Amino acid sequence: MENIQKQGIPATGKVPQNPLEKIAISLSGGGYRAASFHLGGLAYLNHLRHQEKPLLEHVEMISTVSGGTITGIVYTLMKQNGSSFESCYHFLMGKLESIDLVATGIEKLNPNSELNNKHKAKNLINAFAEQYEEHFTKGATLADLSNMKSHLKSVVFNATEFTNAINFRFRNPDSRLRTGNDAFRIPTAVSKEIKLSDIIASSSCFPGGFEPLLWPNDYVHEDSILLKALKEKNDEKNIQATGIMDGGIYDNQGVESIMMYKNGLERPYFDLIIVSDVASPDMNAYKPFNEQPKKNNWKSLTLNQIVAKAKSFLSQVNRVLLMVFFFSLLIPLIWGYENNIFTGFFLTLPIFSVILFLCKRWLIKESLTRYEKVKQATFSLIDPFYFKKLAKLKIGELSYHRVEPLLVNRGMSLLTLLSVVFLKVIRRLNYKRLYEHPHYDFRRSTSLIRELTEKTWKSRHKNGDYNHEIGNNIKEIVETAAEFGTTLWFTDEEKLEKMLEMLVVTGQLTMCYNIKTYLEDLVAAPEDEQDSNGFQDLPMATQQTLLLTLSNCQQHWEKFKENPYFLSEILQTSKK
Secondary structure, eight states, X not given: OHHHHHTTOOOTTSOOSSTTSSEEEEEOOOHHHHHHHHHHHHHHHXXXXXXXXXXXXXXXXXXXXXXXXXXXHHHHHHHHTTOOHHHHHHHHHHHHHHOOHHHHHHHTTSTTOOOSOTTSOSSHHHHXXXXXXXIIITTOBGGGGSSOXXXXXXXXXXXXXXXXXXXXXXEOTTSSSOEEOSSOEEOHHHHTTSBHHHHHHHHTOOBTTBOOEEETGGGOOTXXXXXHHHHHHHHHXXXXXXXXXXXXXXXXXXXXXXXXXXXTSSSOSOSEEXXXXXXXXXXXXXXXXXXXXXXXXXXXXXXXXXXXXXXXXXXXHHHHHHHHHHHHHHGGGGGTTOSSHHHHHHHHHHHHHHHHHHHHHHHXXXXXXXXXXXXXXXXXXXXXXXHHHHTTXXXXXXXXXXXXXXXXXXXXXXXXXXXIIHHHHHHHHHHHHHHHOGGGXXXXXXXXXXXXXXXXXXXXXXXXXXXXXXXXXXXXXXXXHHTOOSOSOOOHHHHHTTHHHHHHHHHHHHHHHHHHHHHHHHHOOOSSGGGOOSGGGSOHHHHHHHHHHHHHHHHHHHHHHHOTTHHHHHXXXXXX
């Protein structure tokens, strides 16, 4: 600690020497909800000025996950190409409102459709990658992010690799760390060939909805000489391709990539880390399935009874087909097999009945054969020990309504574990590292999509007046935005309800509220000088600059309370 103070670096628990000078921001996953909310957060950072320039231009690093990667990559690429923030904003707003990625992506899977990139496997995630390229990145690669020309110095787009179950980071080629991870150190020259559209697909490739992209196979394209060579080399050595999926599996907030940046220093590199997060810390409680069957309901049948009824039904079908066969031959005798349409019809029926009988026999045989193959493959993965234990269970005598909850409850609990519990545990662990480590005191701010809802706000401000501090104008918007699901489209009804605008506005005013709160805590003067956070020790010019920024932020908050759309209206004017 003494060594740190000699370098002019404040002790832990103290205000940084240059607050707001070097900022990092993470953009969480969450589909279009995340992309829209984060765009709003960036819009406010661009609106708030600090040291005579937008606070957004003090952001040196962006770390993104899943839906946040859409906003992160588009913003980074457009700034690299010299576009203004307003241009980025209007471009993304137009794309998010107009593009239904699911509908356009699924169309590419039709038998008569082909992917533009013949090197890719024809599947849904690669179809999405082509949509990202067509609408968002226009063929750009990581090479286009070399020699960063904007305020950004480092960008990290996070994914997860399925060989070592760790983060797989796509970085701008100038950063000191390579794309990949400790197990896969991708040479800079190779990484430059990776398309940004494939990076968006990798980062947002959530389990269940998509299959993994395969590294390096699905990243090869016509202009990728080194990626092609890497794939061919792996094929020759029989090295299996590695699955790459959603960054949210490992870290849905993208916080770790920021905390590890230049972590060899004795202190955090950034003066402020902003976490923009649309994930909720809450979850719906698990509810067991326990439906009570009605009397004489088919669910009250045992498995043996169901099998017996199925066999009886098939026997009845055989009898019907046999009757059709004979009667269709005998009925024409009534008119002596005259050469007319009725004779032809009845003589054709036996042929159809024979065909149906043979098809039924083939279908049953084929189904049983496939069932046995699946059963053997499944049972081969299970230790015989469990079968010995299950042998005492008379499964055939259990009714369907007894078996159903056994299967449904296990399936639903497993799905909840993978899609909710696991992600929230990781979220809490990363937040714990950020919020419980004293080195990050006065160096962190979190913008949560549910933060300004009445329930969340009141739980954190026990004695606060929600109506006075937040107001009804804001409440209606944030409550609606917080309930929007994780999708990659806006329905026609949601477009009519201005859902995109509400998500963006929620991002704007939530970011404003949190920067205001952060600065208020920063400049607070404690009654006891021994408890000073170090603000009074900063140069007077720095203090005055921070107080001016705080004053502007407080004025913006009052404007938001009066008209939550005031910043959106300003940005809309810039479009004209």
